[in-house]
Amino acid sequence: MSTGGSTVRAYLSEMGPSWVAGAIAAGPATMASLIAAGASFDYMFLWVVILSAAAGAVAQFLAMRLGLLTERGIVGVVEDHVGEGWAVVLVVDVVVVAGAAQFVIMNTAASVSASLTGVNARIWGVVWGIVLAAGLAGRGYRFIEFLSKALVTVVVLAFVASLWVVPVDYEAAATGLMPSLPAGSGLIAAGILGGAVHITLITMQSYTMRARDWTVRDYDLAALDIGVSMLGAFGVYSVAVFLVAASVLSDPELTAIGAGKTLGPLVGDSAGTLFLLGLGGAAVSTLGGNTVVPPFLVADKLGWGTSVSDTRYRVLLAGFALVSAAGAFIGGEVISQLVLVLALGTVGTPFAIAIVLYLLNSDAVSEPPSTLANAGGLGLLVVSGTLAVNFLREQVGSGIDVLSGTVLAFALLLGVATVVSGIKYVREEVLV
Template identity: 65%
Template sequence: MNEPRLDVSAVTGGNWRGYLSEMGPSWVAGAVAAGPATMATVLTAGATFGYAMLWVVVLSAVLGASAQYLSMRLGLLTEDGIVSVVERELGDGWAWALVADAVLAAGLAQLVIMQGLANVSATITGVDARVWGVVWAVVLAAGLAGRGYRFVELLAKGLVAAVVVAFLASLVLVPIDPAAAAGGLVPRIPSGVDGALVAAGILGGAVHITLITMHSYTMRARGWTTRDYGLATFDVGASMLVAFGVYSLAIFLVAASVLHSPEVAAGDLTAVAAAQALGPIAGANAKWLFLLGLLGAAVSTLGGNTVVPPFLVADKLGWGTDLSDGRYRALLAGVALFSGVGAFLGGAFFPLLVLVLAFGLVGTPFAIAVVLVLLNGDAVSEPNSTPANLGGVVLFAVTTVLAANFVRSRALSDLGDPLSVFVVVFAAAMGAATLGLLGKFVRETVGRPTAA
C-alpha cells in the first residue's frame, strides 16, 4: 500500500452532507445490534427491573461505539480482513480460534432470530411458522447471493432508521418518572440469575463478537481506505452511538414506564404480551404495530448476521469475500438456507434471545483482546493512541466482568442443565485463549528491543 497516510486521530474534515450520503458499513453492524435480540433484552430489563438497569443501557451504546471504532481503526489501517491479519501477525491457531468463536456466536443467534421471525410472521398471517422459516430462508439466500453486501447495507439503513423513529414516537406518549430514571443511572445489578443474565444480554447486544469481526469486511466491500478515516469515524458515531443509543434507550424507557410490574419475570415476557401491555398507550393496534416493528428488526438483523460466518470462513480459507468468488457465494447462500432450521426450534423467543446475547458476550473479550493486541503491534503503521487504548481496556474489563458474572450465575444455578454446562465450558475455553493471547503479547513486548 503506497498511498500516503493521513491524520487518523479523529474526524478531520470533509463534507458532512457527503458523510451522511456515503455512510453505511457501521449501519450494518448497527442493524445487527438494533435487532430483536436487543429489543427483547431491553424490554425484559425494563419490564422486570424498572429503571434499575438504565446505566447498563447507556453504557452499552458508549461501549458499542468504542468497540466499533477500534475494529474500524484496525480494518482501515491494515486494509485487510481481520482473520487474515490475525493469521499473518499472530499465527494460524489464533485465526482459527477467532473464526470458531465468531461463527458459533453468530450461528446460534441466526437460528434464534429466525425462530422469532418465523413465529412473528405466523402470528401476523396465521400461516405455520415452519413454512415461514423456509420462505424467509429462501428469500434471504436469494437476496444475499444475488445482490450481496449492498443489499444488506440498504436494508439496514432503511429499517434501522424506521424503527428508531417509531420508538421515539412511542416515547413521547409514555409518562417517564425522572426521579426513578435518575436512580437507574447508579451502577448496580439486581440480585439473582435474571439480573446477571439480562445485564450481560444488554451489553452483548452492543458489544458482540460478530459486530467486531464483521467491520473490516464491510468496509472492504465499500472500498474504504485510510483516506476515508473521517467518514468511517462519523459512520460509527452516527450508527452505534446515536441511532443504536436512541433505539435502545427509547425501548427501555417505554418498558420501564409501562410494562414494569413485580409479577413480571425475565423468563416469562413474550412479544405479544409486551405489545398488548402497550395497548392503553398506543391504542388497539399496538399489538400489530409492535409485531411489525419486531418483524422489520428481525429481517435487517438476519441480513447482517448472515454475512459474518461466510466472511470469516472464506477469509481463513483464502477465498474471495465478495460475490465474484463462487465459493463465497455458495457459502453465503448455504448459511442463509441453514437459518431456516431455527423455525423448528422450541422455546419462548424473548428468553432465548436474551440467552443468546449473553452467550455471545462470553466470547467477546477474546475478540477485543485480539483487536487491541493487533493495534499495538506491527500490524499497523499508526500506533494506537493512549485514549484509544484506555477505552479498549475499559471495554475489555467491563465485558469480562459482566460475562464472568453471567457465567458464575449460570453455573451456580443449574449445572445439571446441558446448556449451562456448554456455556461454562465455552467460557473456560475462551478465557484460556484470552489469557494465552495476552501472555504472548506481554512476553513479546518485554522482549522487544527498545528503539534508540
C-alpha cells in the same frame, strides 16, 4: 469548493458498514434484555442503556481502526501476525456464536411475522430464508447495507413513535441516570451491554469496510458512520424500547413478542402494533446482518474472496441463509433460546477484544492507538470479561445440564485463549 453542508450530505449518503453492525446490535436478544430491565427495575437501568451505546461505539472504533490501517480482513491479519492457530480459534468462536444466534433470530423473525399476519411461522421461516439467500447471493453486501439502513430507520421511528402514545414519566426516568446495580441484575446488565459489544460486530467491521473499498483516507467518514449508527440510531432505539417497557410493563417474565401484545390492552392497539412492527424490523435487520458474518470469516480463512464475485463465497453465503430457515422449526418460547445465545456471545467477546488490542499495538499497523483508545479497549475487555464470569457463575449455580455444560466448556477454551494471547503479547511485543 464544497460547503460544510454538502460535505455532511455526502458523508450521510456514503455511510453504511456500521449501520450493518447497528442492525445486528438492535436485535431481539437486546430487546429482550431491555424489556426485562424495564419491567423488573423500572427506570433504574437507564444509565446502563446509555452506557451500552457508548461502549458499542468504542468497540466499533477499535475494529474500524484495525480494518482501515491494515486494509484486510481480520482473519488474515491474525493469521499473519499472531498465528494460524489463533485465526482458527477466532473463526470457530464467530461461527459458533453467530450460527447459534442465526437460528434463534430466525425463530423470532418468523414468530413476529406470524403474529402480524396470521401465517404459520414455519412458512415465514422458509420465506425469509429464500429472501436472504436471493438478496445476499444475488446483490451481495450492498443489499444487506441497504436493508440495514432502511430497517434500522423504520425500527427507530417505530419505537420513538411509541413514546408518543405510552405515558413515560421523564422526571422519574432521570433518576435512572444515577449508576446502581440492584441484587440479581447482573444477567440483565450483561444482556444490555452484550448486545452492543459483541464478537460479531467487532469481527465483521473489517470486511464491511473492505466491501466499501474504504482505506485510511476514509477515516473521518468511518468515524462519522460509527457515531451516527451506534451512538445515534442504536442509542435512540435502546432508550426508546427501555422507556416503553419501564413505563407500562411490570411482568419481568414477558418476552419481546409478549410485550408487544400486552401493550395493546394497556395503552391502545396503536402502541402494540408499533411495538410489534419495530420488533419485526429489528429481527429481520439483525437476521440479515448476522447472515454475512460467518461466511466472511470462513471465506477469508480459506483464502477465498469475500464478495459475491467469488462463486465459492456466493454459494457459502446462500447456503448459510437457506440453512438458517430451520430456525423457524425450533418452536417453543424464544426467551430461553435467547439466554443461550446471550451466553455464547458474552463468553465469546473478550477473546475478540483481546485480539484486536493485540494487533493494534503490534507491527500489524503502522500507527498505534492513543492512550485513551487503549484505555477504552482495556475497559471493554475488563467489563466484558467480568460480565462473562458473572453470567457463567449464575448459569452454573442453577445447575449444569447439556446446554450450560457446553457453554461452560466453550467459555473455558476461550478464556484460556484470551489469557495466553495476553502472555504472548507481553513476551513478543513488550519484553523484546
